[in-house]
Amino acid sequence: NGAKFWEVISDEHCIDCKGCYYGDSDLQLERINVYYNEANGAKYVPRAVLIDLEPGTMDSIRSGCFGQIFRPDNFIFGQSGAGNNWAKGHYTEGAELLESVLDIVRREAEGCDCLQGFQYVHSLGGGTGSGLGTLLIARLKEEFTDRIQLTFSIFPSPKVSDTVVEPYNCTLALSELIEFTDETVCIDNEALYDICYR
Numbered sequence: 610n611g612a613k614f615w616e617v618i619s620d621e622h623c624i625d626c627k628g629c630y631y632g633d634s635d636l637q638l639e640r641i642n643v644y645y646n647e648a649n650g651a652k653y654v655p656r657a658v659l660i661d662l663e664p665g666t667m668d669s670i671r672s673g674c675f676g677q678i679f680r681p682d683n684f685i686f687g688q689s690g691a692g693n694n695w696a697k698g699h700y701t702e703g704a705e706l707l708e709s710v711l712d713i714v715r716r717e718a719e720g721c722d723c724l725q726g727f728q729y730v731h732s733l734g735g736g737t738g739s740g741l742g743t744l745l746i747a748r749l750k751e752e753f754t755d756r757i758q759l760t761f762s763i764f765p766s767p768k769v770s771d772t773v774v775e776p777y778n779c780t781l782a783l784s785e786l787i788e789f790t791d792e793t794v795c796i797d798n799e800a801l802y803d804i805c806y807r
Contacts, residue, residue, distance in 0.1 A: 612669075612673055612675060614730050615657065615675055615679075616674070616675050619675065619678070622637055622640075622641055622645070622653075624641075624678070626674045626677065626678060627652070627677065627678070628652040628653045628677075629651065629652060629653075630651065641653060646720060653678075655678060656720075656721070657679060657683060658683050658710060658713050658714055659679065659683060659685070660685045660686070660706070660710055660741065660745075661685075661686045661737050662686065662687040662690045662691045662697075662698060662702050662703060662736065662737045663686065663688070663689065663691075663737075664686045664687075664688065666686075667684045670684075671684065683713055683717075685706060685710050685713065687705070687706055689702055690702070690737075691703065691736025691737045692736060693734075693735050693771070693772045693774055693775070694736040694740070694774065694778070695736055695781040695782060696740065696781075697736050698735075698736035698737050698741040699739075699740035699743060699781075700740075702736075702741075703737065703744055704741075704744065706741065707741070707745065710745060711745075711748060711749075711752075715752075724753070724756060725757060726753075726756040726758060726791070727753070727756060727757070728759045728760075728761070729745075729746065729760040729762075730761045731762060731763070732765075733765060733775075733778060733782045733783070734763070734764075734765035734771065734772070734775035734798065735771075735772075735775075735778065736778065738763070738782075739778040739779060739781065740778070740781075742760075742782065743781075743785035743786065744785075746786070746790060747788075747789045750789040757791045758789060758790040758792075759791060759792045759794070760786060760794065761794045762786065762793050762794065762795060762796065763796050763798050763801070764779060764795055764796065764798060765778075765779050765798055766797060766802075768799050769798055769799050769802045
């Protein structure tokens with residue numbers, strides 16, 4: 610999930626779970642602004658917006674080791690979830706949250722010295738990652754036409770599937786990814802599962 614991504618990035622940049630730099634490389638500090646904003650007291654805050662249509666995932670991220678490193682107002686979540694339904698993520702519940710998400714993304718973008726693009730980590734099996742995820746990608750492509758849209762998209766697999774509608778969600782999202790992204794890194798959920806449980 611997105612929290613694990615930030616744990617790995619933080620480790621690579623020698624940022625601890627409180628946002629403090631513990632390394633000794635000038636090169637790391639020179640490139641730290643790719644993923645982080647520097648806050649008061651030499652603290653580094655991920656330039657990230659964390660989104661879900663139900664609060665459970667956000668609660669688990671906040672209570673985890675790296676939960677306090679993120680800006681509290683960059684957690685955006687709904688209450689009802691998308692029910693593993695692309696259309697709910699894209700047209701109803703997700704669409705209701707979209708303006709709040711865009712406001713935070715705009716604020717983060719304005720804080721960049723040289724915005725290159727947007728990077729997404731999302732699943733295509735459920736309703737939030739596939740539906741709201743592709744809605745956000747489409748809107749940001751409209752608003753930031755000359756910026757790169759890169760996704761790391763987790764594709765569902767029948768062997769590790771939670772629901773029978775995952776292939777439909779993925780298919781509906783795929784047409785949006787083809788139209789609005791510059792690059793999509795396709796990640797097989799079954800392969801990830803095998804890596805984790807070897």
